Amino acid sequence: MLTAAEILNSGVTLLFDAVCRPFAGLPPLWALTVISLLTGVLLLWLFGLVSNQSAIRTIRDRIRGNLIAVRLFGDDLGLLLKLQGRLLRDNVVFLKYAVVPLLVLILPVLLILAQLNLRFGAKPLAPGEAAMLKVTLRDAGTIERGVSLEAPAGVVVETPGVRVAELREVAWRIRPSEPGHHRLVVRIGAEPVEKELRVGGTWGAVPALRSGAAWQALLFGPGEAPIRSTAVESIEIQHKPLELELWGWSVDWLVSFCVLSLFAGLAVRRVLGVEI
Numbered sequence: 001m002l003t004a005a006e007i008l009n010s011g012v013t014l015l016f017d018a019v020c021r022p023f024a025g026l027p028p029l030w031a032l033t034v035i036s037l038l039t040g041v042l043l044l045w046l047f048g049l050v051s052n053q054s055a056i057r058t059i060r061d062r063i064r065g066n067l068i069a070v071r072l073f074g075d076d077l078g079l080l081l082k083l084q085g086r087l088l089r090d091n092v093v094f095l096k097y098a099v100v101p102l103l104v105l106i107l108p109v110l111l112i113l114a115q116l117n118l119r120f121g122a123k124p125l126a127p128g129e130a131a132m133l134k135v136t137l138r139d140a141g142t143i144e145r146g147v148s149l150e151a152p153a154g155v156v157v158e159t160p161g162v163r164v165a166e167l168r169e170v171a172w173r174i175r176p177s178e179p180g181h182h183r184l185v186v187r188i189g190a191e192p193v194e195k196e197l198r199v200g201g202t203w204g205a206v207p208a209l210r211s212g213a214a215w216q217a218l219l220f221g222p223g224e225a226p227i228r229s230t231a232v233e234s235i236e237i238q239h240k241p242l243e244l245e246l247w248g249w250s251v252d253w254l255v256s257f258c259v260l261s262l263f264a265g266l267a268v269r270r271v272l273g274v275e276i
Contacts, residue, residue, distance in 0.1 A: 008111070009222050016115040017205070028203040029244050029256070032120055036257045039112055040264030041272075043105055048274035051101040057275045059094045063087060098276075113254075114222045120253035122206045122239035124198040127177055130158065133195070134171045135186050136233040138212075142188060143170065145231075150185040154178030155197065168233070188231045195235040196224055209236045 016035075023031035066086050073079045125131055135147060143163050147170045151157050159173040176182065179200025186193045196207050207223025211234040227234070244251045269276060 006225060012111050012115060013118075013205075013222055016119070020119060020204070024204070027245070028120055028242060029246060029251070032116070032244070032253055032256055033260055035112075035116065036260035037264040039257070040261035041268055043109070043261065044265040044269055044274050044276070045272055046105060046108070047101050047276065048272060050104045052097050053273075053275055056094065056097050059090050059097065060275055063090045063094070066090065110219055113257075114219045116253060116257060117220070118205050118207065118223050119203065120242050120244065122208050123203060123242040124201050124206055125176055125237075125239065127179055127199060128175065130173055130175045132171055132238045133174050133184065134169055134236045134238070136236075137168045137170070137188075138231060138233045140165045140168045142231050143168075145189045146187075148187045149174075150187060150192075152182050152184075154180065154199075155182050155184065174237075186232065186235055188229075191229060191231060193227055193229050193232045193235065195237065197237060203242055206239055206242075208239050209234060 019035060020031050066083050070083050143165055147161055149157055149172050155174055155176045157172050158175055161170045161172050163170050176199040182197040184195045184197055195210050198206050205223050209221040210224045210227055211221045212227035212229060212232060244253055
C-alpha cells in the first residue's frame with residue numbers, strides 16, 4: 001500500500017515530467033529557467049495567501065516612516081535613539097508575521113528542489129562510461145548472507161563486489177554499453193532489490209539514489225519508489241554532474257534557480273499585490 005509521501009512524490013514527479021516534456025530537445029537551461037520563473041510567482045502567491053498582508057503592510061509603512069525620520073532628524077541624538085528602538089521593535093514584529101508563512105512554504109520548496117536535483121543535478125551515463133554502484137546495508141552482518149549484483153544485457157559488471165563492513169557497504173564498477181533504461185538487481189540472499197540505470201541522452205530524470213527511508217527518498221531520490229527491504233538501506237549510482245552553460249559560462253542549477261525565482265517574485269509582487 002502506498003504511503004502519503006509516496007503518493008505526493010508520484011504526483012509531483014508526474015507534474016514535473018509534464019512541464020519538462022516540451023523542452024526535451026532543448027538545452028536543460030531552458031526548462032530550468034521556465035520552472036524557476038513559475039516557481040517564483042507561485043511561492044509569492046502562496047506567501048500572500050498564508051500571510052497576514054494587512055499587518056505586514058502596516059509594519060512596512062511604519063518602518064519606512066521611521067527610516068525617513070532617521071534621515072531628517074539624525075542630528076537629534078535622543079530622537080535618533082528612540083527611532084532606532086522603534087525600528088528594532090518593528091523588525092521583530094515583522095519577523096513574527098513572516099516566520100509562519102515561510103515555514104508553510106518549506107514543504108513545497110523542498111519538493112521542488114528535489115525534482116530539480118533529479119533532472120539537473122546529474123547527467124545520464126554515456127554508453128561505455130564506467131560508474132560505481134554502491135549498496136548500503138542496514139546491518140553489517142548482512143554481508144555474510146551474500147550480496148550480489150545482477151545486470152541485464154547491455155550492462156557489464158566489471159568487478160566483484162568490494163565489501164567494507166565498517167561502512168556496511170558493497171560496491172561494484174559497472175559499464176553500460178547500450179542506451180536506455182536498465183534495471184539492475186541487488187540480491188541479498190534470496191531477496192531482490194531493483195535499481196534503475198539511465199544510459200544515453202543529454203538530460204532528464206536521472207535517479208542516482210534509491211533509499212529505504214521515506215523522507216530521504218522524497219527529498220533525495222524522488223525518481224524511484226522507496227526501498228521496501230529489511231536488509232538494504234540505499235542503492236546509489238555515481239553520476240557526473242549535469243553541465244549547464246549560459247553564453248559559454250558554466251552555471252550551477254541551484255544558484256540559477258534561486259536567482260531566477262527571486263527575480264520573478266520581485267517582478268510580479270506589485271501585480272499580485274503581495275507585500276514581503
